[in-house]
Amino acid sequence: MTLxxxxxxxxxxxxNLAEISNVLVYSAMAVYTLAFFAYIAEWTFGSxxxxxxxxxxxxxxxxxxxxxxxxxxxxxxxxxxxxxxPKVVVRAATGSRxxxxxxxxxxxxxxxxxxxxxxxxxxxxxxxxxxGGVLTRALSVERAPWGNMYEFNITFSTTAVGVYLxxxxxxxxxxxxxxFLTTTVLLDLGLAVTVLYTESDQLVPALHSYWxxxxxxxxxxxxxxxxxxxxxxILYLFKDAYENKLAGGxxxxxxxxxxxxxxxxxxxxxxxxxxxxxxxxxxxxxTIIAGAIWAGDAWGRYWGWxxxxxxxxxxxxAYACYLHARATAGWKGRKAAxxxxxxxxxxLFNYYGVNIFVSGKHSYADVGLSALGSVGF
Amino acid sequence: MSKTTTDDSHRAADxxxxxxxxxxLGAAGSQLSTAPTEDAPNLPSLxxxxxxxxxxxxxxxxxxxxxxxxxxSLGAIPGSLIPxxxxxxxAVADFRERHDVLAPLYDKLGLFHVYSSVWFSxxxxxxxxxxxxxxxxxxxxxxGQLRGRPPGAPRRLTRLPAHTTWRTxxxxxxxxxxALALLKKRRFRAHLAGDAVAAEKGYLREVGNLLxxxxxxxxxxxxxWGQLFKSEGNKLIVxxxxxxxxxxxxxxxxxxxxxxxxxxxxxxxxxxEFTGTYERTGPNKGTPRTYQSELxxxxxxxxxxxxxxxxxxxxxxxxxxxxxxxxxxxxxxxxVRDGKGKIVYRDAVPLLPxxxxxxxxxxxxxxxxxxxxxxxxxxxxxxxxxxPTFGGSAAGTMLSQFPALDYPVLALSAYxxxxxxxSGIPQSVYQMDKTKMKEFKDAEGELxxxxxxxxxxxxxxxxxxxxxxxxxxxxxxxxxxxxxxxGGWALGGAVAAxxxxxxSLFIQRRRxxxxxxxxxxGVTVVEMAGLGRSESAKVPEELGDLAGILYDRAPAAPDPxxxxxxxxxxxxxxxxxxxxxxxx
Ligand code: HEM
Numbered sequence: 001m002t003l004x005x006x007x008x009x010x011x012x013x014x015x016n017l018a019e020i021s022n023v024l025v026y027s028a029m030a031v032y033t034l035a036f037f038a039y040i041a042e043w044t045f046g047s048x049x050x051x052x053x054x055x056x057x058x059x060x061x062x063x064x065x066x067x068x069x070x071x072x073x074x075x076x077x078x079x080x081x082x083x084x085x086p087k088v089v090v091r092a093a094t095g096s097r098x099x100x101x102x103x104x105x106x107x108x109x110x111x112x113x114x115x116x117x118x119x120x121x122x123x124x125x126x127x128x129x130x131x132g133g134v135l136t137r138a139l140s141v142e143r144a145p146w147g148n149m150y151e152f153n154i155t156f157s158t159t160a161v162g163v164y165l166x167x168x169x170x171x172x173x174x175x176x177x178x179x180f181l182t183t184t185v186l187l188d189l190g191l192a193v194t195v196l197y198t199e200s201d202q203l204v205p206a207l208h209s210y211w212x213x214x215x216x217x218x219x220x221x222x223x224x225x226x227x228x229x230x231x232x233x234i235l236y237l238f239k240d241a242y243e244n245k246l247a248g249g250x251x252x253x254x255x256x257x258x259x260x261x262x263x264x265x266x267x268x269x270x271x272x273x274x275x276x277x278x279x280x281x282x283x284x285x286x287t288i289i290a291g292a293i294w295a296g297d298a299w300g301r302y303w304g305w306x307x308x309x310x311x312x313x314x315x316x317x318a319y320a321c322y323l324h325a326r327a328t329a330g331w332k333g334r335k336a337a338x339x340x341x342x343x344x345x346x347x348l349f350n351y352y353g354v355n356i357f358v359s360g361k362h363s364y365a366d367v368g369l370s371a372l373g374s375v376g377f
Numbered sequence: 378m379s380k381t382t383t384d385d386s387h388r389a390a391d392x393x394x395x396x397x398x399x400x401x402l403g404a405a406g407s408q409l410s411t412a413p414t415e416d417a418p419n420l421p422s423l424x425x426x427x428x429x430x431x432x433x434x435x436x437x438x439x440x441x442x443x444x445x446x447x448x449x450s451l452g453a454i455p456g457s458l459i460p461x462x463x464x465x466x467x468a469v470a471d472f473r474e475r476h477d478v479l480a481p482l483y484d485k486l487g488l489f490h491v492y493s494s495v496w497f498s499x500x501x502x503x504x505x506x507x508x509x510x511x512x513x514x515x516x517x518x519x520x521g522q523l524r525g526r527p528p529g530a531p532r533r534l535t536r537l538p539a540h541t542t543w544r545t546x547x548x549x550x551x552x553x554x555x556a557l558a559l560l561k562k563r564r565f566r567a568h569l570a571g572d573a574v575a576a577e578k579g580y581l582r583e584v585g586n587l588l589x590x591x592x593x594x595x596x597x598x599x600x601x602w603g604q605l606f607k608s609e610g611n612k613l614i615v616x617x618x619x620x621x622x623x624x625x626x627x628x629x630x631x632x633x634x635x636x637x638x639x640x641x642x643x644x645x646x647x648x649x650e651f652t653g654t655y656e657r658t659g660p661n662k663g664t665p666r667t668y669q670s671e672l673x674x675x676x677x678x679x680x681x682x683x684x685x686x687x688x689x690x691x692x693x694x695x696x697x698x699x700x701x702x703x704x705x706x707x708x709x710x711x712x713v714r715d716g717k718g719k720i721v722y723r724d725a726v727p728l729l730p731x732x733x734x735x736x737x738x739x740x741x742x743x744x745x746x747x748x749x750x751x752x753x754x755x756x757x758x759x760x761x762x763x764x765p766t767f768g769g770s771a772a773g774t775m776l777s778q779f780p781a782l783d784y785p786v787l788a789l790s791a792y793x794x795x796x797x798x799x800s801g802i803p804q805s806v807y808q809m810d811k812t813k814m815k816e817f818k819d820a821e822g823e824l825x826x827x828x829x830x831x832x833x834x835x836x837x838x839x840x841x842x843x844x845x846x847x848x849x850x851x852x853x854x855x856x857x858x859x860x861x862x863x864g865g866w867a868l869g870g871a872v873a874a875x876x877x878x879x880x881s882l883f884i885q886r887r888r889x890x891x892x893x894x895x896x897x898x899g900v901t902v903v904e905m906a907g908l909g910r911s912e913s914a915k916v917p918e919e920l921g922d923l924a925g926i927l928y929d930r931a932p933a934a935p936d937p938x939x940x941x942x943x944x945x946x947x948x949x950x951x952x953x954x955x956x957x958x959x960x961x
Pocket of ligand 1: 324410411436438442508509586590593878881
């Protein structure tokens with residue numbers, strides 16, 4: 001075989017891989033769509049029988065009762081075989097509403113639960129497909145799959161779903177997140193394959209560094225986790241408004257009731273999003289620092305106020321604001337939640353806005369000396 | 378009427394007992410964090426000192442820290458949207474040209490250099506003053522807490538976020554002893570206070586938090602220091618040439634405001650060789666495989682000569698200075714002869730790349746020694762256009778097809794006259810001032826130009842001489858030499874910040890109390906309660922765990938009916954909700 005034939009073969013193999021990657025991404029979208037419908041079925045067929053409790057606990061009369069009796073008994077599963085362990089009584093902090101969590105999207109209904117399980121299984125399948133899509137894309141370009149926005153998008157949604165499945169695997173009760181997640185994942189992938197699609201191409205030399213792998217992979221992971229946190233925050237804001245309305249004697253619409261009743265209590269959603277955001281904040285700090293180290297090696301300065309660096313910094317400060325707000329009287333609750341959304345907005349802008357509207361060193365193009373002279377040819 | 382009164386008095390009594398309770402609980406939860414307490418912003422009444430104190434209080438409050446953080450993030454935005462002199466000088470000049478109304482306004486506001494503007498500096502300096510004003514008292518407070526002991530048990534443990542209780546036949550002293558031993562074994566700081574054991578754990582949270590905030594200050598100082606003493610310059614060097622680190626040798630040079638020339642690290646180096654190999658096939662065709670330059674360098678005025686390999690992401694570090702390989706291009710060797718065949722110029726001419734395949738352009742300037750056929754002194758200038766891999770004349774393009782030297786072709790167009798090199802204005806070596814230059818003409822009267830391959834010579838019209846593209850194309854490497862002190866401190870600060878942050882966010886600070894007293898019927902009543910800084914599932918879990926172990930050592934006494942402790946419980950909590958809905 002001649003050299004030329006061998007190289008042709010290699011090129012063909014790469015093209016094939018890129019082709020396979022595209023097919024996998026499209027299949028993943030198809031399965032996500034099925035999962036989406038399964039989640040819808042879970043919400044639709046889930047009965048509302050067990051749900052009524054929340055509403056009851058919050059109706060004006062019962063509301064007063066609930067505040068006077070804010071106790072939830074938890075049976076601790078201990079290590080030793082003594083059955084009659086002392087019970088630990090847990091109560092909410094004084095002044096906070098004490099509302100039990102909703103039963104989840106299935107509404108405690110067996111059929112709904114079945115659809116929910118199907119939905120999760122489909123999500124797992126779609127996750128595997130999109131993971132395969134990312135992997136084959138990486139193989140086809142012979143580098144990490146995040147050299148452009150298309151690759152970043154497909155990696156991002158894969159990671160976000162991965163975080164969700166991981167939390168489920170850790171027995172966290174967050175299946176209610178599934179519908180919102182698959183919806184946005186579909187949007188994200190749709191955007192990726194239509195607007196952002198880029199043929200597999202090469203990286204400029206400055207992008208060759210193991211710091212790239214560290215920096216970008218943690219950035220994507222942080223984004224995915226921040227996203228999960230942001231969904232929690234949005235649901236918190238809705239649920240909190242709903243609970244307020246109920247406690248104030250109002251009567252929310254039946255659709256709002258049907259959706260919000262099943263979600264965890266506002267306090268739980270708030271706590272969930274706080275934990276998610278707080279847990280990933282050190283990693284985000286690390287991401288920025290890894291980026292600075294990389295920039296130090298590649299561009300000769302570790303911090304140069306490049307637009308991407310500026311927006312990472314803004315995002316970081318905004319999340320620090322949120323964490324501070326949680327520790328500051330008068331800023332807890334809704335105000336802090338708005339800050340969290342603002343912070344996630346900064347993250348989004350850092351990704352889409354800066355890539356599209358602002359040019360900087362991170363535009364992944366023309367590195368090196370720009371041409372000073374031109375010739376009359 | 379009377380009914381209302383009783384109601385009111387009832388409520389009043391309720392309120393006082395509740396207030397007492399709250400106070401009691403407040404003491405139990407006090408200083409679980411060293412966060413400053415928020416007091417309402419009541420205006421001062423007394424003179425300058427009063428105002429100063431008030432101002433300081435405000436500045437170091439959490440609320441103002443929060444607002445300053447918000448301001449900092451808002452203030453950083455314009456710098457990312459408006460061109461900045463520190464990043465892209467030409468973009469700023471461009472902007473000035475296009476916006477003659479906005480530009481002066483921006484100038485006034487410092488918007489072309491946001492991150493060194495007065496107002497941005499004011500925000501972060503205030504923030505950091507606030508931060509120091511926050512850290513110092515918190516550190517003292519924390520030291521005080523470490524020296525003191527966890528606060529004693531509140532009166533009613535049942536009111537705490539997590540509690541449990543049971544009756545046992547063990548003696549109260551024995552239970553307390555066992556509890557103390559257990560908590561100490563679990564690395565709580567525990568002591569006996571009256572009829573209860575008080576214990577606390579998770580002090581590392583506060584350590585982490587203080588460490589994080591202090592690390593921020595270290596990072597800021599290191600960064601500021603680096604900016605003030607920083608220097609940064611570029612130098613393009615052809616293989617075989619050398620460089621000594623003095624100001625005059627740089628092609629361009631920038632430095633921070635406190636930098637002096639003596640701060641330049643003394644060293645010199647020669648470029649032995651530049652090696653670039655490129656991916657030949659596949660989607661990455663043209664991507665550099667190796668991209669490196671071999672140097673020999675000496676540190677100080679007369680150090681020993683050492684060799685080093687500099688790559689794109691691997692600078693050579695000499696003292697505080699780092700030598701980066703930032704660019705690369707070709708420098709074809711060109712010989713110019715006059716009409717009589719005398720060599721008037723021979724040199725490697727560095728050309729600047731225009732694209733990823735190193736299509737390059739530049740200028741050959743013959744300043745001295747040339748006389749035209751008429752015998753007058755004249756200068757020659759050639760616009761040079763170079764491709765390392767020519768696509769062939771059929772390709773219809775003069776753009777390079779590949780970055781390596783596969784099929785080098787040099788295109789030259791020729792001028793003669795006065796290059797105005799001695800006009801006193803510094804000239805770019807890559808550009809030609811054509812105002813006093815005349816074109817050489819070909820037979821058709823067009824600009825005289827030719828494509829040359831290595832070894833070829835083009836003869837200028839009318840016996841004006843010749844130009845030879847020698848069979849020697851050298852490579853040049855562009856270096857950026859950066860000196861930024863304080864980098865080590867910044868990195869150390871960053872690592873400390875992450876460690877501190879992890880401690881601050883992942884470690885729970887919590888208290889546990891175990892009270893054991895003899896009840897009215899002579900049976901010991903054990904009460905345990907836990908309190909964390911936030912309501913976390915961990916606190917009840919841990920409490921349950923501890924209770925389980927303690928329970929094994931002090932098992933339950935048979936329940937008399939009605940159970941006295943239980944009844945108090947049910948009195949306050951008539952409707953305990955089943956565990957199902959509890960937070961996971
Ligand atoms: C440079 C800007 C600052 C940044 C980036 C920053 C960031 C943070 C972060 C990420 C936390 C962790 C939050 C948590 O434990 O939940 C925190 C906590 C804290 N910060 Fe800051 N901070 C800054 C300035 C300040 C200032 C000026 C003060 C003083 C008023 C302050 C006081 C505190 C306190 C008291 C806590 C602990 C709150 C708690 O225990 O929950 N910080 N800060």
